[in-house]
Amino acid sequence: MSSQPSPTIGHIGLNARDMKKMEEFYTQVMGFTITDQGPHPITSCPMMFLSTNPEEHHELVLIGGRPDDANYSAAQQLSFLVQNLDELRGMRDKLVAAGVNIDRYAIHGNAWSIYFHDPDHNYLELYVHTPWYIPQPYGRELDLDLSNQEIMRRTEALCREDPGFMMETERKVKARETMRN
Numbered sequence: 001m002s003s004q005p006s007p008t009i010g011h012i013g014l015n016a017r018d019m020k021k022m023e024e025f026y027t028q029v030m031g032f033t034i035t036d037q038g039p040h041p042i043t044s045c046p047m048m049f050l051s052t053n054p055e056e057h058h059e060l061v062l063i064g065g066r067p068d069d070a071n072y073s074a075a076q077q078l079s080f081l082v083q084n085l086d087e088l089r090g091m092r093d094k095l096v097a098a099g100v101n102i103d104r105y106a107i108h109g110n111a112w113s114i115y116f117h118d119p120d121h122n123y124l125e126l127y128v129h130t131p132w133y134i135p136q137p138y139g140r141e142l143d144l145d146l147s148n149q150e151i152m153r154r155t156e157a158l159c160r161e162d163p164g165f166m167m168e169t170e171r172k173v174k175a176r177e178t179m180r181n
Contacts, residue, residue: 011059012078014122015066019046021119022062026050029098030080030091032060066120077115079125085148088112088128092144105142109134109159110168112142112151130155133171135164 016022026032032050035057040047045065049058082088092102092114103123104115113127132155140158142151159165 011056011061012075013061013063014075014078014120015070016062016064017066017068017070017120019048019062019064023048025098025119026060026062029094029100071121073120073122075122077123077125079113079127082126082128085112085128085144085151088114088126089144091126105144107138107140107142107155107158108136109138109155109162110136110171112144112155114142114144129168130159131168132156132159133164133166133168134159134162138162 014022023034027034027050032052034048035051036049038047039045040063043065045063047064048062050060050062051058053059082091095102095114095116100116102114102116104113106113106115108127110130110133111127112130113125115123115125118124130152144151146154
């Protein structure tokens with residue numbers, strides 16, 4: 001048995017300029033539920049805890065006090081897993097209806113993704129796993145208006161062209177072996 005610790009990502013904290021706008025975006029558009037809120041115990045800035053999983057008290061924490069002149073996000077991107085192409089397509093439609101510009105649609109081989117910004121200009125990704133793996137980075141244009149079957153067919157064909165292609169199940173076996181060492 002390995003003595004190597006294996007931490008997992010438990011939640012993300014974001015400093016927010018406008019807590020109300022961020023609350024509306026993450027609850028009404030992204031589908032999170034507020035689980036708790038109140039002032040930060042040290043700074044008294046407003047804090048909001050949000051989750052999409054009843055097993056997790058919070059997956060996201062919004063903390064007020066981000067300066068108005070902070071014109072960048074300290075995070076390169078925040079990525080949220082969804083279950084399937086229909087859910088990804090539904091989220092795309094919800095984002096567009098809320099006036100959010102989708103910046104990029106991508107086939108990564110191992111995932112289908114859409115990229116966009118939240119109200120504080122943090123870069124977000126919604127993604128779905130595929131059953132395939134190819135070495136990363138990789139990105140081709142995704143057309144979410146195609147049928148699920150056509151997206152699957154095209155993605156598998158692109159993946160099989162790559163010399164590093166394997167099924168995701170095989171990649172997981174190799175990763176388990178590597179991570180045990």
